[in-house]
Amino acid sequence: MAYSDKVIDHYTNPRNVGTLDKSKNNVGTGLVGAPECGDVMRLQIEVDSNNVITDAKFKTFGCGSAIASSSLATEWLKGKSIDDAIAIDNMDIVEELALPPVKIHCSVLAEDAIKAAINDYRVKNGLAPIESEKNHH
Amino acid sequence: MKIPVYLDNNATTPMDPRVLEAMLPYFTEKFGNAASRNHAFGWAAEEGVDYAREQVAQLIGANEKEIIFTSGATEADNLGIKGVFEMYQDKGNHIITAVTEHKAVLDTCKHLEKQGAKVTYLPVKEDGLIDLKELEAAMTPQTILVCIMYGNNEIGVIQPVKEISAIAHKHGALFMTDATQTVGKIPVNVDADGIDLMAFTGHKMYGPKGVGALYVRRKNPRVKVTAQMDGGGHERGMRSGTLNVAGIVGFGKAAEICRLEMDAEAKRLAALRNKLQSSLLELEESYVNGNTEHRLPHVANISFKYVEGEGLMMAMKDLAVSSGSACTSASLEPSYVLKSLGLSDDLAHSSIRFGLGRFTTEEEVDYAIQVTKKAVNHLRDLSPLWEMFKEGIDLDKVEWVEH
Numbered sequence: 041m042a043y044s045d046k047v048i049d050h051y052t053n054p055r056n057v058g059t060l061d062k063s064k065n066n067v068g069t070g071l072v073g074a075p076e077c078g079d080v081m082r083l084q085i086e087v088d089s090n091n092v093i094t095d096a097k098f099k100t101f102g103c104g105s106a107i108a109s110s111s112l113a114t115e116w117l118k119g120k121s122i123d124d125a126i127a128i129d130n131m132d133i134v135e136e137l138a139l140p141p142v143k144i145h146c147s148v149l150a151e152d153a154i155k156a157a158i159n160d161y162r163v164k165n166g167l168a169p170i171e172s173e174k175n176h177h
Numbered sequence: 178m179k180i181p182v183y184l185d186n187n188a189t190t191p192m193d194p195r196v197l198e199a200m201l202p203y204f205t206e207k208f209g210n211a212a213s214r215n216h217a218f219g220w221a222a223e224e225g226v227d228y229a230r231e232q233v234a235q236l237i238g239a240n241e242k243e244i245i246f247t248s249g250a251t252e253a254d255n256l257g258i259k260g261v262f263e264m265y266q267d268k269g270n271h272i273i274t275a276v277t278e279h280k281a282v283l284d285t286c287k288h289l290e291k292q293g294a295k296v297t298y299l300p301v302k303e304d305g306l307i308d309l310k311e312l313e314a315a316m317t318p319q320t321i322l323v324c325i326m327y328g329n330n331e332i333g334v335i336q337p338v339k340e341i342s343a344i345a346h347k348h349g350a351l352f353m354t355d356a357t358q359t360v361g362k363i364p365v366n367v368d369a370d371g372i373d374l375m376a377f378t379g380h381k382m383y384g385p386k387g388v389g390a391l392y393v394r395r396k397n398p399r400v401k402v403t404a405q406m407d408g409g410g411h412e413r414g415m416r417s418g419t420l421n422v423a424g425i426v427g428f429g430k431a432a433e434i435c436r437l438e439m440d441a442e443a444k445r446l447a448a449l450r451n452k453l454q455s456s457l458l459e460l461e462e463s464y465v466n467g468n469t470e471h472r473l474p475h476v477a478n479i480s481f482k483y484v485e486g487e488g489l490m491m492a493m494k495d496l497a498v499s500s501g502s503a504c505t506s507a508s509l510e511p512s513y514v515l516k517s518l519g520l521s522d523d524l525a526h527s528s529i530r531f532g533l534g535r536f537t538t539e540e541e542v543d544y545a546i547q548v549t550k551k552a553v554n555h556l557r558d559l560s561p562l563w564e565m566f567k568e569g570i571d572l573d574k575v576e577w578v579e580h
């Protein structure tokens with residue numbers, strides 16, 4: 041399997057690996073995937089009073105493409121408002137990393153992780169979670 | 178030491194230079210068709226084939242008349258299983274095999290099921306061995322063939338072939354074994370082991386790809402198979418087609434070298450494999466898959482919990498190994514062999530198969546140990562599952578949000 045240079049780069053030098061304090065009210069945590077599928081992503085965001093994401097961290101159990109997708113996601117999230125963040129689409133990730141068709145599901149999981157982290161933050165702060173229109177199987 | 182280091186000898190092996198040397202004359206000098214009876218070119222080719230046939234037979238304790246050359250072990254499996262089914266259909270239609278067999282056996286059985294064969298796929302125990310009581314219970318008066326592989330390609334476990342053969346023969350069935358990973362690595366003797374049919378190939382024993390053999394017993398009992406390749410009646414009517422003379426010569430030379438060097442090699446490889454295994458087991462939460470007592474000397478299949486196999490292989494890019502991870506197979510299913518052992522999905526996704534070989538050096542094994550440990554630790558730093566495990570969270574109790 042030939043990986044794109046960007047995937048290899050994110051994999052060898054992952055950005056923003058780590059853990060935020062999930063007990064804090066302004067931290068949202070998304071944990072998606074399952075060990076049986078071979079893909080588990082945990083994505084966390086720290087949001088300031090202006091609804092801007094000031095920090096993002098990830099940890100991923102999965103293949104090179106999964107790790108790269110979630111690492112890229114944290115890079116994109118930092119500095120974005122929540123509204124902009126929720127608009128991140130998995131195909132943006134596919135394009136940026138040049139993921140082959142068999143690895144597209146890794147980008148979908150990353151998108152799910154972003155939305156899960158945002159929703160966790162929303163629920164913690166008394167807002168309703170945003171329903172996704174997309175239907176994954 | 179050449180980078181990348183090759184530790185995937187279960188997939189294929191490099192050709193021994195002595196094998197290549199033996200083959201070369203048969204491409205441009207002794208290029209005749211071995212079936213050309215009337216001139217020196219044919220006779221020279223035939224001589225090369227006869228000698229190779231002898232060498233192959235000697236390796237397994239057979240008579241040279243019992244060796245049918247094929248294009249490889251896959252074709253030999255097809256010929257053996259389909260050939261027996263068609264030849265003995267008046268006797269019965271039941272075949273017994275195991276869930277951990279190579280696809281060449283499993284897919285062939287599935288094909289025959291569509292033609293009226295009844296197939297029993299025996300499960301295996303946690304260590305990969307079949308339960309002899311279950312085999313006994315599965316035998317019926319319609320059973321014509323028991324087909325169980327000698328040594329497993331993924332985990333290396335060696336099945337109790339003598340006992341399996343005894344059970345098959347007691348009930349009047351033939352015993353066939355796919356010995357692709359075993360012939361040339363440990364002593365295999367068709368009489369001592371009670372084998373009636375056996376598939377094996379050149380490229381797993383430092384010979385060329387594209388040539389293999391089916392051993393078909395001629396005495397006690399005399400076994401026959403219906404040809405699957407028609408057209409000229411070569412190989413005693415059991416496999417038509419012009420012989421791959423150069424390939425066969427190489428196969429013969431490879432067999433000869435194995436016969437002479439196998440014992441010393443097995444000892445050397447077992448020592449290296451044990452060093453590799455015990456060093457890697459120093460890592461927390463690492464597990465060997467399959468029975469370690471009855472195992473081929475050059476194989477180690479190890480799972481590293483909480484890291485994923487394909488990701489791991491990417492971190493070990495200067496090491497050529499293989500993984501039981503779904504990502505590395507075409508489907509998203511993890512290795513069916515590891516699943517048959519009862520391994521949970523996450524452990525099946527986390528496995529690496531190391532296959533040492535004749536040209537593996539201790540320096541390479543030391544390198545492999547270093548690279549693997551570094552990779553596992555790097556990935557565990559990235560793994561949320563490892564973090565959760567370290568915090569004492571029971572991952573079986575977590576409700577995962579699958580999609």
